[in-house]
Amino acid sequence: MNKDIKNYACPYCGEKCRSADELKEHVFQAHKGRGLPAPEGSIKLTVNKAEYVIRVAPNWTLYYLIHDKLGLTGTKQFCDQGACGSCTMIVDGKPVLSCMLLAIECGGKVIETVEGIAADGHPLIEAYVNNHAMQCGYCTPGFVVTSKALLDRHPDPTEEEIVEALAGNLCRCSTYPQHPIAVREAAGKMKAAKK
Numbered sequence: 264m265n266k267d268i269k270n271y272a273c274p275y276c277g278e279k280c281r282s283a284d285e286l287k288e289h290v291f292q293a294h295k296g297r298g299l300p301a302p303e304g305s306i307k308l309t310v311n312k313a314e315y316v317i318r319v320a321p322n323w324t325l326y327y328l329i330h331d332k333l334g335l336t337g338t339k340q341f342c343d344q345g346a347c348g349s350c351t352m353i354v355d356g357k358p359v360l361s362c363m364l365l366a367i368e369c370g371g372k373v374i375e376t377v378e379g380i381a382a383d384g385h386p387l388i389e390a391y392v393n394n395h396a397m398q399c400g401y402c403t404p405g406f407v408v409t410s411k412a413l414l415d416r417h418p419d420p421t422e423e424e425i426v427e428a429l430a431g432n433l434c435r436c437s438t439y440p441q442h443p444i445a446v447r448e449a450a451g452k453m454k455a456a457k458k
């Protein structure tokens with residue numbers, strides 16, 4: 264284990280620590296006198312291949328945990344009502360609206376965000392740029408993550424299948440025609456890379 268990796272985040276201030284013991288000591292030292300509970304009963308989850316142990320409040324959504332507490336700000340939140348798809352993350356292989364899922368339900372889950380997809384050099388990233396499949400870009404992470412989940416289960420989707428898979432993602436800039444083109448291009452590159 265790399266001792267320099269700080270995967271234990273303080274639930275009160277976001278400070279990153281190297282171990283559960285270090286986190287407990289941090290909470291004790293930095294937040295003593297506030298009557299805060301020690302970070303017992305934390306959940307453990309994997310985000311973009313890194314393991315985190317973090318105490319979560321019962322009302323935190325997965326979006327809030329990942330975006331505000333772990334600092335992975337690539338995922339966006341348009342509506343906070345389960346209606347737009349901009350907050351989509353992949354949870355145990357399935358696209359999920361992270362504004363609608365409680366963080367406390369995510370113990371043991373494997374989560375992938377747009378940062379992880381980009382870090383892996385997935386061809387979707389380049390295909391989205393090549394095909395101008397964005398304008399303001401606010402909805403784009405949600406589209407990319409939903410498309411990645413589609414390509415994971417269906418590496419060569421038709422245009423109709425892509426449109427259907429992306430039907431829950433909304434774009435105020437109306438970039439809809441470009442998404443199937445970008446996803447088809449990424450699928451083609453994945454296919455060529457396998458040959």
Ligand code: FES
Pocket residue numbers: 339340341342343344345346347348349350351360361362363
């Ligand atoms: S922000 Fe989650 S669906 Fe809109």
Ligand code: FES
Pocket residue numbers: 396397398399400401402403433434435436437438
């Ligand atoms: S690119 Fe602006 S909302 Fe989709």
